[in-house]
Amino acid sequence: MAKRSAGILMHRARGKGLEVLLVHPGGPFWAKKDAGAWSIPKGEYEGEDPLACAVREFEEELGLRPDGDFIDLGEIRQAGGKQVVAFAVEGDFDPSALLSNDFEMEWPPRSGKQQSFPEIDRAEWFSLDEARVRINAAQADFLDRLVELLG
Template sequence: MSAGLLLHRTGPSGPEVFVAHMGGPFWRNRPRAWTIPKGLVEDGEDPVTTALREFAEEIGVPAPVSGTDVVDLGEFRQASGKRVRVLAAAAPGFAVDVVRSNTVLLELPRGSGRTVEVPEVDDARWVPVAEARTLLVAGQVAAVDALLLTFGRDD
């Protein structure tokens, strides 16, 4: 299971969420290549701790909230079968100029033994929820809907 942090705010045209574009050649020029910053929950680790740690690793700055500021939106299953626990927090003043993600090693092509190091995330930004629904991997769209329901929005 993974845990992620979905930041939200009210933008000029309504609710917005902060999402990240997955790095590496597989995700380049692909639709639905955006994600909620997230990562694997380690043995015995609290999902809130995971979500805050992974946000910092993938975006390159600490999450602008504490563990007490988050609301649990629930667990969502992706097409791969991975379960993602999504925690939400308001972050109206948060901005990041440059994403400085951790990197991962990929074997290219698969089975070749040749590896390349790529950023786990190569971009991140605020987007209106309607746009997020088209950018996010399909299994995470329900988390945006849960966010709107939780905070009484019907956008």
């Protein structure tokens, strides 16, 4: 069975148009990756309400509990088979206030040493055009659905 994740696409209106908040995964494997590496804040769930999971994961990864009128953006399937359901919410977040939880892994490989890394190392607001370049290709559908729903 495919893994399932739920996440939140936070958006805001600015003078130059709509902006969306994306996050960059932390850790050594992602350190030098940019285009296609960014994502909505999300996390895996099993037997849990997807929206409850999405809210919890957003708070764990960014340090802010999102609040507002959540819009269901549906589900996509990523290249690796993971299914991701997303919800949009209007809001604001100061990327310099990022307070991510950490994970541990053996690093360097085969060293026997455990190191701690932030789950998310950066969060940034992007215009829709820039977000389409940065976001995981499958998740770009969420951007299109957001634009359609907001009119």
